[in-house]
Amino acid sequence: MSLQEEERPKTNRPPIRVLLADDHTLFRRGIANLLSSYGGLEIVGEVPNDQEALRLAQKEKPDVVIMQVQMPFEGAQESLLKMREISPSPKVVIVTMFEEPRYIRELMRLGASAYLLKSVSIEHLIGAVRAAVFDPEGQHIVVGMPQEMIEEGEIGSEGVLSAREMEILLLVSRGLSNREVANMLTLSEATVKRHLANTYPKMGVSSRGEAVRQALLEEWITIEDISRLEEEEE
Numbered sequence: 001m002s003l004q005e006e007e008r009p010k011t012n013r014p015p016i017r018v019l020l021a022d023d024h025t026l027f028r029r030g031i032a033n034l035l036s037s038y039g040g041l042e043i044v045g046e047v048p049n050d051q052e053a054l055r056l057a058q059k060e061k062p063d064v065v066i067m068q069v070q071m072p073f074e075g076a077q078e079s080l081l082k083m084r085e086i087s088p089s090p091k092v093v094i095v096t097m098f099e100e101p102r103y104i105r106e107l108m109r110l111g112a113s114a115y116l117l118k119s120v121s122i123e124h125l126i127g128a129v130r131a132a133v134f135d136p137e138g139q140h141i142v143v144g145m146p147q148e149m150i151e152e153g154e155i156g157s158e159g160v161l162s163a164r165e166m167e168i169l170l171l172v173s174r175g176l177s178n179r180e181v182a183n184m185l186t187l188s189e190a191t192v193k194r195h196l197a198n199t200y201p202k203m204g205v206s207s208r209g210e211a212v213r214q215a216l217l218e219e220w221i222t223i224e225d226i227s228r229l230e231e232e233e234e
Contacts, residue, residue, distance in 0.1 A: 015042040019062040021053035050079040069096040091132035
C-alpha cells in the first residue's frame with residue numbers, strides 16, 4: 001500500500017467555498033472553470049471588484065476569497081481590513097501582476113494568506129487555497145514570486161512557502177527522486193535539494209516523507225492532483 005493510500009484519512013469535509021474577485025472577465029472565468037474541475041472546491045461567486053466581493057462575502061460566507069490587487073494600493077488594504085470584519089472572516093488569497101515586496105509585507109500583516117503572481121500555475125493557486133483553509137492559525141504563508149524579491153522585501157522566511165517549493169513538494173509526492181524533479185523543472189539536483197531543505201523547517205518536518213505525509217493529511221495536495229500530473233505527462 002502506498003504512502004498516500006495508507007496515510008490519507010477518510011474525510012467527509014464539505015467542499016472549500018471560493019469567491020473570485022478580478023476585473024478581467026476572461027481571467028476570472030478561466031480560473032473559475034479550472035478550480036471547478038478539481039475535487040473539493042466550489043465557486044460560490046464571481047465579481048469584478050473588491051466592493052462586490054465584500055458584499056457577496058457577507059452573503060455567501062465563502063471559505064476563501066481570491067482577490068486581485070488594484071491601484072491605488074490603499075484600496076486593497078481597506079478591502080482586507082473589511083474582510084476581517086466579516087464573521088466568520090474568509091481567508092484571502094491575493095493574485096496580482098505587481099511584483100512589489102512592500103505590498104507582500106503589508107498585505108500579510110493585514111491577514112492575507114497568500115500573495116501570488118498571475119503567472120503561477122493552477123496547482124500553485126490550488127495549493128495556496130488549501131493551505132489557507134487547512135492552516136487556520138495562519139502559520140504557513142504561500143508567496144508565489146521569486147525568492148530574491150521575497151528577501152528584498154525583508155519578509156520573514158519562517159512559515160513562507162514559495163511557489164517553487166509548492167511545485168517541488170507536489171512532484172515529490174508522486175515519488176519522483178530529486179534528479180527526476182530537477183530534470184522535469186530544468187533545475188540542478190542541488191537546487192531541488194536546497195528547496196526541500198528550506199521547506200522542511202517551514203512545515204515543521206524533517207524529511208521528504210514527513211513533508212508529503214503532512215501535505216496529504218492537511219489536503220494541501222490531494223490524490224487527484226497527483227493523478228492529474230501523471231495523466232498530463234502520459
